[in-house]
Amino acid sequence: MKEIYPWNQTAWQQLQAQRQAGRLAHAYLFQGPSGIGKQDLADAFAASLLCQQPAADGTACGQCGACQQFEAGTHPDALSLVPEPGKTQIRIDPVRQLTARLGLKSHQGGFKVARIEGAHRLNTAAANSLLKTLEEPTDNTVLVLITDQPSRLLATIRSRCQGLRLVPPPAALARDWLAARVGEGDADLLLALADGAPLTALALAEGEHLTQRRAWFDQWQALIDGRQDAVAVAADWAGEAGTAPLEWMSQWLMDLIRLQQGETAIRNPDLLEPMQDMTEDMDPVTLHNLLEQVWQALRLAATPVNRQALIEDLLIAWTAAGRPRRRRKRA
Ligand SMILES: [Zn+2]
Known part of the structure; x- marks a missing residue:
């Protein structure tokens, strides 16, 4: 299951509180710099909504049929869109396919969750196509748009999403978290190079970077x-x-x-x-x-x-x- 990093816990609790109150938004915009786990949080949130027996704090169990399908990438109600490798834009065709599937009944009777990574890469036609879905959401549908460049999204899209601002952790927390994984030696340098983003720092520590x-x-x-x-x-x-x-x-x-x-x-x-x-x-x-x-x-x-x-x-x-x-x- 996706880890919910300590610095994203507040956002996580906020999402779960909305869920428990039956006040989930139809669309969220997860925004913040890269390397702080926005995508992981979106994945954990999607898994949590689809899980058949989530824990008390909302985390997906990782065991049930839905969780197993989610992990394998085969859950029919878990949709995701990522920019194609080497392409700078998300085009209209994959967005149309995604919104068409969102318009169908849920396969397992629960939520349908769509994640759009790099949402600022939606080109104008794709963004306008998505806008229709945002204006007329279907029941039990949750869209999560993820971006590190929110200003590049159409204002009409931004205004129809509930913004969730994610920020890098305080320096001491980032350092402790990273040092526990890569050792004390390089933690400070790695965090400086990563501008305080722990996951970027961790990626730099791997291999020959x-x-x-x-x-x-x-x-x-x-x-x-x-x-x-x-x-x-x-x-x-x-x-x-x-x-x-x-x-x-x-x-x-x-x-x-x-x-x-x-x-x-x-x-x-x-x-x-x-x-x-x-x-x-x-x-x-x-x-x-x-x-x-x-x-x-x-x-x-x-x-x-x-x-x-x-x-x-x-x-x-x-x-x-x-x-x-x-x-x-x-x-
Ligand atoms: Zn589960």
Whole structure:
């Protein structure tokens, strides 16, 4: 069964209190930053509504036929919509299929629950199609929209959902929770890198993410020191399946900007020393321009583009920004 994280307990109790009072909303909007368990909460809520013998606090039993079907992803009254891999939008066809199924009688005589992940990705036609269902909800139907970018949803959709705002846990709680899973050593660094989102921090701890990030940073530093070639590094980065090197680059640039502005609380505290050294010769306007360029590249990377050329342009610009630094180091 999905874990209900300690920091989401208040929201959970609020949902269960509404259920017990027979005052569930037809549609909810779970909103909050990524990495804090919005999806898990939505799953636990759906399982709780479908379970045939939920516990006193509302949690699904995990044993009954409904729970087993839910876990297997075969429960006929549990519907969910996720953005297709590699697609930036949720299109109208899957929304139509979902709303058609919501309009039918429940298979097991109870609730029908639909979860829409990344709801801000609904395109206009899909959003308008969903709006009809929100305006004329059928009995015992609960829709849960999930997003980390609520402002990108149509206002008419937002206004028809009951908003449930989820927030990252207080720092001490996040730290204790994470340290119990990854050990004391890296917990602080991981949480800083994840901007306080515990599940993002936990995901970073798994696999080779930290080692990989450090290797990319070393390449990035070598570029402005003139020890590496932008084209070669770009080929390496473009070979990555996702956009992780570019996302890290945007974080590093933001940290350089923070350091230039005299802030010392940065997202990459383990890189404080090399970054402080980098800021010395960096022109603030150049840094802002580079950051804009990375954001642009991240937007374009989701479309069919020549990734190699895109990243090359970026790293050539970054290498050029290191000219005053190289002059200083030679002097
Ligand atoms: Zn159950």
